[in-house]
Amino acid sequence: MSDRIFNFSPGPANLPEAVLNQAQADLLNIDGSGIGILEHSHRGPVVNRVFDEAEADCRALANISDDYALLFLQGGASTQFFMVPANFLAADATADYLCTGSWSKKAIAEAKHYGAAHVACSSQDRDFTYVPGPGQTRYSSDPAYVHFTSNNTIYGTEWSQEPTPPRDAFLVCDASSDLFSRPIDVSRYGVVYAGAQKNFGPAGVTLVIIRRDLLERPVRELPSMLQYGLHAKNGSRYNTPPVFGVYLIGRVARWMLEAGGLTVMAQRAEARARVVYDAIDASSFFRGTADPDSRSRMNVTFRAPSEELEKRFIAEAEKNGMSGLKGHRSVGGMRASLYNAFPQRGCEVLAEFMRDFESRNG
Ligand SMILES: *Cc1c(COP(=O)(O)O)cnc(C)c1O
Numbered sequence: 278m279s280d281r282i283f284n285f286s287p288g289p290a291n292l293p294e295a296v297l298n299q300a301q302a303d304l305l306n307i308d309g310s311g312i313g314i315l316e317h318s319h320r321g322p323v324v325n326r327v328f329d330e331a332e333a334d335c336r337a338l339a340n341i342s343d344d345y346a347l348l349f350l351q352g353g354a355s356t357q358f359f360m361v362p363a364n365f366l367a368a369d370a371t372a373d374y375l376c377t378g379s380w381s382k383k384a385i386a387e388a389k390h391y392g393a394a395h396v397a398c399s400s401q402d403r404d405f406t407y408v409p410g411p412g413q414t415r416y417s418s419d420p421a422y423v424h425f426t427s428n429n430t431i432y433g434t435e436w437s438q439e440p441t442p443p444r445d446a447f448l449v450c451d452a453s454s455d456l457f458s459r460p461i462d463v464s465r466y467g468v469v470y471a472g473a474q475k476n477f478g479p480a481g482v483t484l485v486i487i488r489r490d491l492l493e494r495p496v497r498e499l500p501s502m503l504q505y506g507l508h509a510k511n512g513s514r515y516n517t518p519p520v521f522g523v524y525l526i527g528r529v530a531r532w533m534l535e536a537g538g539l540t541v542m543a544q545r546a547e548a549r550a551r552v553v554y555d556a557i558d559a560s561s562f563f564r565g566t567a568d569p570d571s572r573s574r575m576n577v578t579f580r581a582p583s584e585e586l587e588k589r590f591i592a593e594a595e596k597n598g599m600s601g602l603k604g605h606r607s608v609g610g611m612r613a614s615l616y617n618a619f620p621q622r623g624c625e626v627l628a629e630f631m632r633d634f635e636s637r638n639g
Contacts, residue, residue: 283623286476286601287430287576291618296528303494307386314524319517323361328512331527341486346509348485349523353393354453357470357483358387361449361496364502366392366421373397373420375440378405378429379607380451392512405432407568422445422467432570433578433612439465455534455575458617459543467491473522476617477529482522486614534571542617549615549624550574556628562635565611581611587611590634597630
């Protein structure tokens, strides 16, 4: 415990220490089987139970009904950028995309390999510092689906509630950096996907929550590994799955349930973010980059008066036990990523350090 530092990394990110300790034991011998979790067959009873429990706990956490399948897939959220249009965007059809940052843009670029991608709104005019409102959104006449990015990890903005797609279109969400950080009404979505490595697991596994009727609606012939229906039919074990990642998702989901579930995760996220935003707002030195009403609870992005001072801030923070505060290489500045397992205490230490740094350099 004492030799761990505050890790503000945007992902892979913090995991709960209790989970890491349990994993350490299970690496050698899980459930008294005499075999470690990395060594079990993915077709045996131990791994079957790991998958069943991970799925059940994720369902319990977000109140996900049996109308939805839960898939544990590989290839990251980046694979979902093309898997979604490959399945649902016919060559002569249009899908609408809400463009709020770099990840949205990447999703749009992949959709264009399959059909038309209509950008229904974009916040690029002001460097993605805000989330557009319904009045700024122009849907196409008959989109197959509407895709949005619920939290913009790089720019530090977040949708406070999901957009409402036009009738007949289903909603698709890249929730890679905020899934399970607050309650979610899954029934409003057709597909929600998220890489686990920000809020609920390690890198290497992507959770896809998909409405079951969509499993049978691919618009074209696809290779096996790109068919959602095939993965669903095989319980995410059509081929060798990322067993350890699913195991960790299960452990983190259990940890969240025991802590009180997504309502508690949301309260903690609010409290963490408030400490850092309050420090920014009280400062005449640091400046938040996102519009206040679009601010992310997960990634707090801010600048100092010069790049020189930013460099010094990041280096001194590192020396004081705070790692990962450098902003994304495409935007610069600082970014404090505060996902589910990040301790409140780390935010207080950062805020204190910001005040101290300002008094010495302001
Ligand atoms: C991190 C991130 C991704 C990329 O995820 P990979 O698992 O690396 O493919 C996509 N979208 C968002 C919003 C992210 O934060």
